[in-house]
Amino acid sequence: MDLQLSGKVAVVTGASKGIGLAVVRTLLAEGARVVAASRKTTAELDALAGADLVHVPVDLMDPEAPGRVVARAAEEFGGLDILVNNAGGPPPGVSLPRFGFLTPDDTAWREMFEFNLFSAVRAIRAAIPLMLQRGGGAIVNVSSVLARQPAPMNVDYNAAKAGMNTVTKALSEEYGPQGIRVNTVSPGPVRTAWWTEEGGAADILAAATGAGRDAVLDSVAPEMMKLTTGRLVDPQEVADVVALLVSPRSASTTGAEFAVDAGFLKES
Template identity: 75%
Template sequence: MDLRLNGRVAIVTGASKGIGLAVVRTLLDEGARVVAVSRKSGADLDALAGPNLVHVPADLMDPAAPAAVVERAVEVFGGLDVLVNNAGGPPPGAVLPRFGFLPLTDDDWRAMYEFNLFAVVRTVRAALPHLLKSDAASIVNVSSGNARHPAPMNFDYNSAKAALNNLAKGLSEEFAPQGVRVNTVSPGPVRTAWWTEEGGAADVLAGATGADRDAVMDSVAPEMMSLSTGRLALPQEVADVVALLASPRSASTTGADFAVDSGFLKEL
């Protein structure tokens, strides 16, 4: 299927690895021009180098960074059609999962909201004047199934993602009539560095359950989370949905939340 993204300009945050990297690769394959945003690049992102890809190093927790990113995208490619707010998860220095409510400090809450909500608010604010000039504008926010599945863990992360979902609905109501669609993709557990890197979620759960880290990813975590498919999702499976929502092929889809979660979310 031709997603009709050839020549379109997209910003993708959290672009150096995992879901963001898969989104960048997919959009490039569809002929889009991509501004990839991350604190630093990486070998996998560098391997995609070409005339349609620009990496902008930025820390989105810096309030000035989102506007600078958007300005750079417009400077290089002359406009903006797609914004993928993928950066999120544990802010620097935090490791998820975190169990219980009482151990969380005000600083924990502030950092989590800064990264998962306020950075998105600022990026959208900076991007909208340019997106409103596009004839097929799209914003795709990458949220989490945990936004709709409260649990006695990751309180700060879960509530920040719930706020992100609410934000997307409101933005869609205001701006879809003006030609900017806003949708959400909510992954469940995805086999990314968040799980696989040393000290990541697999190691945290291994310590809590007594299983080894590979068993956690292959069987323990899917069983704990009642994943219908029996496995963690892959980054490309999320990226495919993001690309479809970014595409003019989804011209009548806005204000929606798509679960790509291996059957994690059981609620209607």
């Protein structure tokens, strides 16, 4: 299927690995021009280098950074059609999961909201005027199924993502009549660096359960989370949904939330 993205200009945050990298790769393959934002580049992102890709090294904890990234799209490619707010998860220097409501203090809560909600709000604020200049655009906010089914862990993260879902709905109502579609993709547990890096979720759960880290990734975590598919989600499976949502093929889809969660959510 031709997603009709050739020549479109996109900004993708959290673009150096995991879901963000898969989104960048997919949009480039569909002919889009992409500004990829992340604190550091990676060999995988560097392998995509070309005239249609610009990497902007930024720390999105800096309140000015999202606006600089969006401005770079206008400078390099003349405007903006697509914004994918993918950056999220543990703020720099933090490892998740974190158990119990009393564990995160005020600083932890502030950092979590800065990274997972406020950075997206700031990017959207900068993007909307550029999209309106082009007669519309598409925004996808990457949230989490934990925004809808919270648990007694990562409570600050879950709350930030619930806020993102609310922002998405409000934006879709306000700007839909002006041609800007805003949707949410809510992944379940995805096999990304959050899980696989040393000291990440696999190691934390291995220590908590007494299982090996490979067993956590392959069976313990899927069983613990009652994943219908029996495995963690692949980043490309999320990227494919994002690409469809930012495509003109989804012209009548706005204010919606799509779970890519291996069957984690059980309600209808």
